[in-house]
Structures are given as C-alpha cells and as structure tokens.
Amino acid sequence: MNKIIIIDCLQYSKWTRKIFQQMNDGGVHAVHVTISYHETFREMVHNLEQWNRWFEEYSELIFLGKTSNDILRARKENKTAIFFGFQNPSPIEEDLGLIEICYSLGIRFMQLSYNNQSLFASGCYEKNDRGITRFGQQLISEMNRLGIVIDMSHSGEQSTLEAIEISTKPIAITHANPSWWHSALRNKSDTVLKKLANSKGMLGFSLYPHHLHKGSDCSINSFCRMIVEAASRYGIDCLGIGSDLCQDQDDSIVEWMRNGRWTKVIDFGEGSVDGPGFPDQPKWFCDNRDFENIKKGLISAGFTEVDVAAVMGGNWLRFFEESFGQ
Amino acid sequence: MNKIIIIDCLQYSKWTRKIFQQMNDGGVHAVHVTISYHETFREMVHNLEQWNRWFEEYSELIFLGKTSNDILRARKENKTAIFFGFQNPSPIEEDLGLIEICYSLGIRFMQLSYNNQSLFASGCYEKNDRGITRFGQQLISEMNRLGIVIDMSHSGEQSTLEAIEISTKPIAITHANPSWWHSALRNKSDTVLKKLANSKGMLGFSLYPHHLHKGSDCSINSFCRMIVEAASRYGIDCLGIGSDLCQDQDDSIVEWMRNGRWTKVIDFGEGSVDGPGFPDQPKWFCDNRDFENIKKGLISAGFTEVDVAAVMGGNWLRFFEESFGQ
Numbered sequence: 001m002n003k004i005i006i007i008d009c010l011q012y013s014k015w016t017r018k019i020f021q022q023m024n025d026g027g028v029h030a031v032h033v034t035i036s037y038h039e040t041f042r043e044m045v046h047n048l049e050q051w052n053r054w055f056e057e058y059s060e061l062i063f064l065g066k067t068s069n070d071i072l073r074a075r076k077e078n079k080t081a082i083f084f085g086f087q088n089p090s091p092i093e094e095d096l097g098l099i100e101i102c103y104s105l106g107i108r109f110m111q112l113s114y115n116n117q118s119l120f121a122s123g124c125y126e127k128n129d130r131g132i133t134r135f136g137q138q139l140i141s142e143m144n145r146l147g148i149v150i151d152m153s154h155s156g157e158q159s160t161l162e163a164i165e166i167s168t169k170p171i172a173i174t175h176a177n178p179s180w181w182h183s184a185l186r187n188k189s190d191t192v193l194k195k196l197a198n199s200k201g202m203l204g205f206s207l208y209p210h211h212l213h214k215g216s217d218c219s220i221n222s223f224c225r226m227i228v229e230a231a232s233r234y235g236i237d238c239l240g241i242g243s244d245l246c247q248d249q250d251d252s253i254v255e256w257m258r259n260g261r262w263t264k265v266i267d268f269g270e271g272s273v274d275g276p277g278f279p280d281q282p283k284w285f286c287d288n289r290d291f292e293n294i295k296k297g298l299i300s301a302g303f304t305e306v307d308v309a310a311v312m313g314g315n316w317l318r319f320f321e322e323s324f325g326q
Numbered sequence: 327m328n329k330i331i332i333i334d335c336l337q338y339s340k341w342t343r344k345i346f347q348q349m350n351d352g353g354v355h356a357v358h359v360t361i362s363y364h365e366t367f368r369e370m371v372h373n374l375e376q377w378n379r380w381f382e383e384y385s386e387l388i389f390l391g392k393t394s395n396d397i398l399r400a401r402k403e404n405k406t407a408i409f410f411g412f413q414n415p416s417p418i419e420e421d422l423g424l425i426e427i428c429y430s431l432g433i434r435f436m437q438l439s440y441n442n443q444s445l446f447a448s449g450c451y452e453k454n455d456r457g458i459t460r461f462g463q464q465l466i467s468e469m470n471r472l473g474i475v476i477d478m479s480h481s482g483e484q485s486t487l488e489a490i491e492i493s494t495k496p497i498a499i500t501h502a503n504p505s506w507w508h509s510a511l512r513n514k515s516d517t518v519l520k521k522l523a524n525s526k527g528m529l530g531f532s533l534y535p536h537h538l539h540k541g542s543d544c545s546i547n548s549f550c551r552m553i554v555e556a557a558s559r560y561g562i563d564c565l566g567i568g569s570d571l572c573q574d575q576d577d578s579i580v581e582w583m584r585n586g587r588w589t590k591v592i593d594f595g596e597g598s599v600d601g602p603g604f605p606d607q608p609k610w611f612c613d614n615r616d617f618e619n620i621k622k623g624l625i626s627a628g629f630t631e632v633d634v635a636a637v638m639g640g641n642w643l644r645f646f647e648e649s650f651g652q
Binding site for chain 2: 041042045046048049050052053095097098100101104105106
C-alpha cells in the first residue's frame with residue numbers, strides 16, 4: 001500500500017517548509033493549491049512570484065506540476081508536484097485573452113465562480129442561479145482548448161449542470177461532498193453528482209469541517225462509509241480527495257475568502273457570528289501525514305486495496321493525464 | 327546555400343499575414359520580435375495576448391520559440407519560430423519577481439535600458455552613464471539564472487561594458503553597427519565590440535537606415551564590406567543579423583518608441599524636425615525576402631559560403647542554444 005499515488009486536489013495552507021516536509025512525510029505526490037480568491041490579474045501574478053521563490057528555496061521538496069508525468073516524476077524523486085488553480089475567476093478580469101496567459105503561467109484549474117455570481121457563472125450562495133453566461137461560454141471554450149479544468153466546487157446547481165453540458169471535456173468538483181450525507185450549500189446534489197459521473201468528471205471529497213457530517217466531530221468511519229456509498233451510487237472511477245485543508249491559516253484569511261472586497265457587511269459564509277474563524281479539523285485529518293488514516297479507514301469501511309489506490313490518487317492521475325496530457 | 331539557417335535577431339513590424347508569409351518565402355527560421363517599448367507589465371501582457379491570437383490564426387506560418395531546437399523544428403516544418411523580447415525593461419516595473427514571470431510567458435531577450443536611464447542601466451542618449459545600478463545587478467543575476475539574454479543595443483557605453491563584466495553568461499547587442507563604419511549614438515565603439523567578442527557575446531548587424539553609412543542610400547556593398555571588416559577585427563563567431571526591420575509601421579509608432587510617456591517635449595531620437603518619421607529602407611532590404619540579397623552581397627565582399635551561413639544564422643543558433651538550451 002505504501003507505493004500508491006496520493007493526490008490531494010485542493011489545499012490552501014499557510015505554506016512553510018514544515019508543510020512541504022509533511023507532504024513529503026505523508027508521501028503526497030501532487031497537490032492542487034489555490035493561487036487566488038479575489039485577486040486581480042496583477043495581484044495574482046504577485047502570488048505566483050511568491051511560489052517561484054518557494055520552488056527555489058524548497059527545491060528538494062516541491063516543484064511546479066503541469067502534466068500527469070510530473071506526478072510520476074514526483075513519486076520517482078520523492079517530491080510533491082504542485083498544481084496551480086484559482087478558486088475564483090477574478091484574475092481573468094474582463095479579458096478572455098488572460099486565460100491563455102494564465103495557462104502559460106502554469107494554471108491548470110479554475111472555478112467559474114466562488115459563492116457569488118461571477119461574470120461567467122452563478123455561485124452556490126446566490127438566490128437565483130442564471131446559469132452559464134455568454135462570456136462564460138467563451139471562457140469554457142478557451143479552457144477546453146488550452147487544457148484548464150473547469151472546477152464548479154463553489155458554483156450553483158444550474159450553472160454546474162450547464163457547465164457539464166457545455167464543456168467538451170470532463171469537469172471537476174475538486175472539493176465538496178454529497179448533500180445526501182451532509183446538507184450544506186457547498187455540498188452537491190445527487191443530480192449533479194450523477195451527471196458529473198456520467199460525463200467522466202471527478203469529485204474530490206472535502207475534509208473541511210463545514211462540509212462534514214457533524215462538522216469537526218465527524219468520525220473517520222462516517223466519512224469513509226460515505227465514500228463507499230458514493231462509489232456504489234456513481235461508480236468508483238469519478239472519486240478522489242480534495243481535502244480543502246487550510247492549515248496554519250490566520251482567521252483573517254477565511255474572512256478574505258468570504259468577503260474579498262465585495263461587501264462592507266461581514267459575510268460569515270459557512271461560519272457564524274459565534275464561530276467566524278476556521279473550524280477545527282477532525283482529529284484524524286490535521287495535515288498531510290494523515291492520508292494514512294483515510295487509507296486505513298477505507299479498508300475498514302469495505303474497500304479493497306485496489307479501490308483505495310483509485311480514490312487516493314489513481315483516479316486523479318488518470319484525470320490529470322486526460323486533462324493536461326502526459 | 328538554400329538550406330542554411332536564417333535568423334533575424336530583431337524586428338518590430340506591423341504584423342500581418344503578409345509579413346509572416348514573407349518570412350516563410352524568405353526562408354527565415356527565427357525572428358526575435360519586440361513585445362514592448364514603454365509598456366507596464368499589464369500592458370505588455372495585452373501585447374502577448376495579441377501574439378497568442380496570431381499564433382492560433384497563422385499556425386501554418388509561425389509558432390512561439392523558446393529553445394534552439396524550436397529553430398530546427400521551424401526549418402523542418404517550413405515555419406518561423408518567433409522569439410519574444412523587450413526593448414526596454416519597463417514591464418519589470420519595480421518588481422524583480424516579474425522577470426521570472428516574463429520568462430514563463432516566453433520572454434527570452436531584454437534590454438536593460440532604451441536610450442534613457444532605466445532602473446537598471448543608462449541609455450545611449452543620456453549625457454552621463456552611471457553604469458549598472460544596484461537593482462540592475464540583481465536583475466542580471468536573475469536573467470542569468472533563468473536564461474534571458476541581456477541585450478544592450480540601446481544602452482550607454484559604460485553600462486554595456488559593466489553588463490559584460492557582471493553577467494556570468496555572454497550578452498548580446500541584437501541590433502547595432504560599429505561606430506567606426508557609421509558614427510551614431512546607437513552604434514557601438516570598437517572597445518565595446520572587442521569586449522563583447524572576447525566574452526563570447528553576439529552583435530546583430532542593423533539595417534535601420536539611421537545606423538547605416540549614408541542612411542537610406544547605403545549600398546549593399548558598403549554594408550557587406552563592413553561585415554567582412556568586422557569579422558577580421560572581432561572574429562566571425564560573434565556576428566549575426568538583427569535587422570531592426572520596422573515594416574509597414576505608421577509614424578506614430580516611432581514617436582511612441584522615442585517618447586513613450588516620459589516627455590511632453592517631442593524627442594526626435596535619431597530623426598529630426600524635418601524627418602520625424604520612419605526613414606526609407608535601403609532598396610536592397612525592404613522585407614524578409616531580401617536576406618537573399620545580403621547572402622549574395624557577402625559572397626561578393628569576399629565571404630565563403632561557410633562564413634555566410636555563420637553570419638546569416640549559424641552563430642545565433644549556437645548562441646540561442648547556449649542561452650536557452652536545446
């Protein structure tokens with residue numbers, strides 16, 4: 001079991017050597033990291049500059065991943081391939097040409113909206129979901145041409161269904177759970193997940209407490225039984241992990257994620273006035289060394305070793321190859 | 327003689343299908359094109375977006391070149407590899423990290439200054455050349471690390487000598503001529519050219535009339551005899567072509583090149599009140615099909631076919647491989 005590929009398709013931590021070392025200790029071969037939430041193009045570029053410094057400074061632990069072969073290289077060299085993504089399309093501003101520029105800079109995932117209405121799609125917190133916009137259709141076409149994955153994790157139901165329909169390539173919901181397990185605006189309906197699976201898309205299971213049954217107190221048994229149930233409903237091929245791990249972040253960061261510069265009235269998102277900050281992680285998943293717990297939990301819940309390998313990274317590896325090439 | 331590699335290490339034309347077709351007709355395998363003069367980073371990105379559209383639209387004629395093998399690919403596929411460069415470092419703004427971002431976007435050449443003092447070096451039109459600045463030293467170090475060629479075509483003498491000294495990799499003067507042939511602020515002294523050659527740098531001979539003996543009336547014989555003389559002074563290995571061809575451009579463009587946004591008083595640069603626009607090209611070099619004339623002219627001036635192949639592209643090919651890898 002030690003040699004299986006492990007891919008986490010969403011993390012946004014306060015990056016330090018400690019965390020990159022934990023990825024290494026946990027045998028994590030690839031992580032999709034968030035580059036921006038509400039940044040303009042120029043501000044996003046500044047975030048990439050910071051990553052360039054980390055790639056130089058921690059070159060024995062991490063490198064920029066662009067294709068599926070980079071994940072195999074990571075396994076061979078005992079490193080972690082970092083794949084870039086935007087949670088929100090704000091860096092595209094109102095300029096379609098910026099999507100190819102972002103691709104050249106290494107971006108491989110982009111959400112079409114983040115909770116709110118964007119220029120391209122509606123968000124899961126909007127009352128009315130107007131679906132994919134005219135500009136959104138042009139953007140999807142370019143993302144398909146270039147090989148940037150359309151991620152609908154924070155988008156509304158109608159927009160998500162339309163994105164699956166319009167996109168000529170499979171899309172992803174990199175970090176969310178089924179709403180039949182835990183009802184939340186951010187979790188996804190059975191309708192969406194069936195359509196996602198039928199179109200060869202991917203779902204990454206989230207470990208962010210607000211997406212978990214019983215939140216921070218969610219048991220690993222409940223989480224893993226949910227995955228086994230999802231495999232029986234949708235087939236195992238469309239399932240992976242997208243932990244949404246936000247390790248060591250200050251609470252000001254979750255406030256930025258939720259409020260950006262779009263509101264003067266504080267929006268608590270999935271939190272509340274009494275619990276405005278980051279929730280505590282469940283004890284069995286606190287950092288990159290804890291994928292081991294999930295592997296064991298899945299076996300206990302009834303998965304074979306082959307099933308575990310598929311969900312822990314094998315399915316994402318196939319999807320990365322189909323999306324980005326070798 | 328038809329199969330030799332032809333590389334032009336500087337053009338800034340009003341790009342159209344016609345011009346790309348002329349590159350093809352002229353058998354030009356690689357062209358270093360100017361992406362920006364006075365643009366901010368964000369404005370420069372907009373210029374790259376325009377190039378992305380041309381690469382899509384004219385994919386049977388051109389593609390983005392990044393390494394020396396792209397030139398061999400261009401010869402094989404009967405296309406032209408386009409290499410990106412900045413004439414002025416304005417897109418770096420005051421942010422060292424932007425140089426690596428620009429590298430990721432395909433930039434392979436950058437001048438440290440354009441006629442005026444920059445944050446990095448002095449320009450050939452400044453009265454006092456203070457040499458390479460503190461920021462300039464950091465920039466040169468990053469350009470060396472990444473593999474972006476330091477181009478001193480429009481820089482001052484002292485700055486150029488210091489750049490050669492400081493840079494750990496050979497630099498280039500992509501488009502200028504020796505001042506012993508035609509005295510002009512933009513042409514280069516024997517001292518500079520000797521030091522350039524001794525450090526394995528490269529000089530691209532310019533065909534811009536203000537850099538030519540007798541300007542637009544310069545004879546091909548005079549131009550080619552100058553090259554033969556340069557080969558005897560500096561050795562042939564450091565010599566190539568950087569035509570500075572500005573085909574089909576409106577005169578407003580040369581005004582932008584000279585004045586950017588830095589002056590309210592019109593600066594005529596190499597022109598004059600009576601001749602403020604682009605000068606006429608010599609009749610024997612008007613577009614990309616006219617490299618044939620130079621090949622013949624060099625033979626008439628005494629070069630062997632091997633010498634011609636070296637100056638027309640062989641030397642640049644070697645320099646591109648050393649600078650950018652295969």
